[in-house]
Amino acid sequence: MKQSLHEAALAALMCADPAAKCTATACLAADWESGALICLPGGDDPAPVLEPGRPARPELIPPQQLPQRKVGSREGHAALLHAIAHIEFNAINLALDCVHRFRSMPAGFHADWVRVAAEEAYHFGLVKERLEALGHVYGDFPAHDGLWVMACRTAHDLLARMALVPRVLEARGLDATPPIMEKLRTIGDRASVGVLEIILRDEIGHVAIGDRWFRLLCAARGLEPERTYLQLIEDFEAPRPHPPLHREARLAAGFSEAELYALVRK
Known part of the structure; x- marks a missing residue:
């Protein structure tokens, strides 16, 4: 079996x-x-896992x-x-x-x-x-536990999970990676830059997967995706991205030009 x-x-x-x-x-x-x-689609969703398996270290502390x-x-x-x-x-x-x-x-x-x-x-x-x-x-x-905390907060609703984990928190990595790569270049760590090139390439695809399922779930519920996205950011007090955005990466991952403008608008 x-x-x-x-x-x-x-x-x-x-x-x-x-x-x-x-x-x-x-x-x-x-x-x-x-x-x-x-895989047997259509089964009941189990209770969420609130504490995944992880080692005793690193110590998890507030980001600040x-x-x-x-x-x-x-x-x-x-x-x-x-x-x-x-x-x-x-x-x-x-x-x-x-x-x-x-x-x-x-x-x-x-x-x-x-x-x-x-x-x-x-x-x-x-x-x-x-x-x-x-x-x-x-x-x-x-280290801090921000990603998993958001997973727990959105465990009741897959649409919120797709919006706020791939399209908010993981998408922030698309913006942050090029400046990190530049820092590593300045100290001569070309090997780590090569690793981050692989990660950035793959993460565009991961955010795109979240984007696709978010939009499909919005369509199934009769919701306009981009307005719903901004509303979920407000409802969950999720962090907005810090400019500059990696425009090309975000567009490749499914964001629209209008969304990018709305995300950085004061």
Whole structure:
């Protein structure tokens, strides 16, 4: 008898060890592609997972308490890569949670988020290697839990999840990545710049997946997507992006010119 895709995603989601989580996620994707896992759309959505599997470290603290370090120092360099690794680790959990949590969605939805989870696990491994090259491991620096907090806040409504996680929080990464790459270039870390080029390329696709499902859900509910998006940002007090926006990346991910104007308008 074939195993449930959703239960396999839950098992990977609850892995606390990062290496085990990445392995389980890669196996999930391979098993899905081979047909070893079954997806039965139309089932009831289970209760949300409020605490995913994650290691005891890093210490999670409020964003405003994170120390500011200059990338020109060795510690600041490592802390920057650690922050990126933490985002990628959380992104694995976010994608796995979509597969586990929203079982009533069609198989195409789950196929999309299985792919995203596998790519995020790959990204985490790439950044982890760069961090280790500087003599550090994931967990050495404190981090914040903003991505997962928003996942919990939107667990009751997939439309809000697609709007506020991929199209708000993850889309902010599209804007932030080019300046980070430039900082790394100035200190000669070309290897990490190469890693971020891969991540940026793939993240455009991840935001585009969120955009597509957000718009489909809006259509199913008779909602105008761009007005709904701005209203959800207000309702959830989600952070607006800090200019300059990566216009080309956001347009490729599904944003319109009108949306980009509305996002930065005071």
